[in-house]
Amino acid sequence: MSTARGRQKAAFFILGFATLLVVLPIILTILYIVKNGFSAISWEFIAQSPRNGMRQGGIFPAIVGTIVLIIGTMIFSLPLGILSAIYLVEYAKDNAFTRLIKLSVVNLSGIPSIVYGLFGFTLFVLFLRLGTSILAGALTLSIMSLPVIITATKEALEAVPYSFREISFSLGATRWQTVRYCVLPYAIPGILTGTVLSLSRAAGETAPILFTVAAFYLPRLPRSVFDQVMALPYHLYVISTQVPNMPTSISFATAVVLIALVFLMNLVSILLRAHFRKKKQW
Amino acid sequence: MHKRISEYIIETCIRLSGLVVIAFVFLIFLFLLKDSLSLFGVYPVNGFLLGIHWLPISEPPKFGIIPLFLGSLYVTFGAILICVPLGIASAMFIAEVAPPSLKHILKSLVEILASIPSVVLGFIGIIWLGPFLKTTFHLTTGMCGLTGSLLLAFMALPTIISISEDALVGVPKSFKEAAYGLGATRWQALWRIILPSASSGIFAGVMLGIGRVIGETMVVMMVTGNSPIIPTSILQPLRTLTATIAGEMGETVSGSEHYFALFAVGLVLFIITFIINFLAELFLQRTRR
Numbered sequence: 153m154s155t156a157r158g159r160q161k162a163a164f165f166i167l168g169f170a171t172l173l174v175v176l177p178i179i180l181t182i183l184y185i186v187k188n189g190f191s192a193i194s195w196e197f198i199a200q201s202p203r204n205g206m207r208q209g210g211i212f213p214a215i216v217g218t219i220v221l222i223i224g225t226m227i228f229s230l231p232l233g234i235l236s237a238i239y240l241v242e243y244a245k246d247n248a249f250t251r252l253i254k255l256s257v258v259n260l261s262g263i264p265s266i267v268y269g270l271f272g273f274t275l276f277v278l279f280l281r282l283g284t285s286i287l288a289g290a291l292t293l294s295i296m297s298l299p300v301i302i303t304a305t306k307e308a309l310e311a312v313p314y315s316f317r318e319i320s321f322s323l324g325a326t327r328w329q330t331v332r333y334c335v336l337p338y339a340i341p342g343i344l345t346g347t348v349l350s351l352s353r354a355a356g357e358t359a360p361i362l363f364t365v366a367a368f369y370l371p372r373l374p375r376s377v378f379d380q381v382m383a384l385p386y387h388l389y390v391i392s393t394q395v396p397n398m399p400t401s402i403s404f405a406t407a408v409v410l411i412a413l414v415f416l417m418n419l420v421s422i423l424l425r426a427h428f429r430k431k432k433q434w
Numbered sequence: 435m436h437k438r439i440s441e442y443i444i445e446t447c448i449r450l451s452g453l454v455v456i457a458f459v460f461l462i463f464l465f466l467l468k469d470s471l472s473l474f475g476v477y478p479v480n481g482f483l484l485g486i487h488w489l490p491i492s493e494p495p496k497f498g499i500i501p502l503f504l505g506s507l508y509v510t511f512g513a514i515l516i517c518v519p520l521g522i523a524s525a526m527f528i529a530e531v532a533p534p535s536l537k538h539i540l541k542s543l544v545e546i547l548a549s550i551p552s553v554v555l556g557f558i559g560i561i562w563l564g565p566f567l568k569t570t571f572h573l574t575t576g577m578c579g580l581t582g583s584l585l586l587a588f589m590a591l592p593t594i595i596s597i598s599e600d601a602l603v604g605v606p607k608s609f610k611e612a613a614y615g616l617g618a619t620r621w622q623a624l625w626r627i628i629l630p631s632a633s634s635g636i637f638a639g640v641m642l643g644i645g646r647v648i649g650e651t652m653v654v655m656m657v658t659g660n661s662p663i664i665p666t667s668i669l670q671p672l673r674t675l676t677a678t679i680a681g682e683m684g685e686t687v688s689g690s691e692h693y694f695a696l697f698a699v700g701l702v703l704f705i706i707t708f709i710i711n712f713l714a715e716l717f718l719q720r721t722r723r
Contacts, residue, residue, distance in 0.1 A: 240452065
């Protein structure tokens with residue numbers, strides 16, 4: 153018995169050590185970036201345009217560009233994602249066609265982001281003649297975000313007890329009335345959580361926007377959806393690889409702003425989840 | 435009557451949006467295939483798939499995918515060696531060993547890691563990890579396969595940990611209780627009963643993690659040195675399939691041989707990730723049953 157106990161102790165120690173090896177670099181990375189970037193963050197850095205070949209000034213156009221892209225992505229992917237999930241959970245029969253949709257969702261979620269970039273470039277930029285534009289970039293990011301939104305919405309819909317639907321049907325409601333009034337209201341929290349999470353991922357992506365929307369240096373705000381914009385992740389890529397003699401404090405500060413934006417969105421999704429969970433009554 | 439019409443419209447939209455998802459996958463495949471076929475009209479398929487030189491701007495240009503494929507393979511293999519044992523061990527710790535409060539903190543930290551944009555990790559690779567490896571291992575350059583592998587392992591960990599942890603937690607409690615009843619310690623129950631029962635879920639997590647590593651673009655483009663030659667060691671600069679597309683697309687002329695070659699590389703990536711995700715899904719379905 154004592155050897156078994158000893159072995160357990162050793163094994164748990166190794167597992168704990170492995171976990172430490174995973175967790176410690178996460179904390180150190182965040183601290184390292186914040187420590188080096190925090191001093192360069194000021195109101196001017198957030199609210200001004202870059203100057204002097206991006207070596208001075210701020211990153212305001214990149215922040216605006218990323219926010220515009222997030223909003224554009226949400227406009228396209230949210231309705232489509234929710235409707236597809238409603239179809240899968242509430243309407244679809246268990247047949248080959250449904251399985252094909254499910255397989256497509258799995259497949260979409262696994263396609264490399266750079267392949268989305270290629271696809272967006274040929275379909276939206278060239279074939280549909282949208283040019284390198286906010287519209288092309290947002291559409292590309294939307295398709296990429298679709299599988300995450302569908303999966304989250306599906307889980308949220310499936311979590312609504314089946315008895316809700318039975319009662320609604322028994323009162324003579326149609327399928328759509330049932331979905332609209334007895335299922336969707338209770339699934340909204342899960343849908344919102346998943347959506348914000350997927351948008352936070354889209355906000356940090358670089359590869360899909362490389363050829364579809366991102367501008368190397370464009371120190372003004374977009375005027376229409378056919379304009380190019382700067383975006384935070386692409387800007388960080390540009391200043392850390394393409395600009396010689398770049399002061400690293402600016403790169404670090406850009407990384408801090410990008411991480412802060414993504415974390416803020418994650419926090420919103422966590423708070424939404426917590427808020428609605430408290431109100432849940434079944 | 436008005437109600438009926440709006441209901442008809444919305445239900446049509448719902449049915450159509452199911453179709454749209456399938457349409458996207460087909461469209462992506464078709465567009466990649468169309469432009470790849472344009473390459474194979476002027477460049478032999480064998481020369482592309484088996485060629486050992488990627489020289490897109492030499493005269494005549496050579497589009498052999500082998501150096502890029504091996505670049506991806508080296509970096510991926512290095513990442514797997516690091517992230518699979520670490521990921522499964524942490525999942526075991528989080529699922530079965532850690533007390534509830536610690537468990538909560540650890541899971542949040544893993545979620546934080548999942549949300550860090552890849553370009554930020556690439557930046558860390560350039561500014562710190564690359565130079566650090568260079569001085570530690572006396573390399574000629576820190577921008578090499580190993581730097582990429584380490585960062586990619588880091589990126590794949592959240593996927594592997596969260597899916598493996600789900601699989602471990604999903605093993606019926608009665609299995610564990612039966613083992614305890616027979617006098618097994620917590621470790622014996624975990625190692626001999628819970629881990630094998632969760633193996634297909636863990637395997638799915640590993641596959642999805644690998645898919646993520648192969649498809650990752652920005653990190654490898656920023657830190658692996660961008661050298662499209664056949665790598666002989668992971669300590670050398672190399673270039674992956676993804677980094678080639680991202681790095682060269684901006685310089686090609688739309689409709690040129692080089693342009694089509696990059697789509698052919700994209701098609702290869704699409705097929706590889708399709709197979710990996712399909713396998714992962716099969717294993718996930720097995721765990722659900």
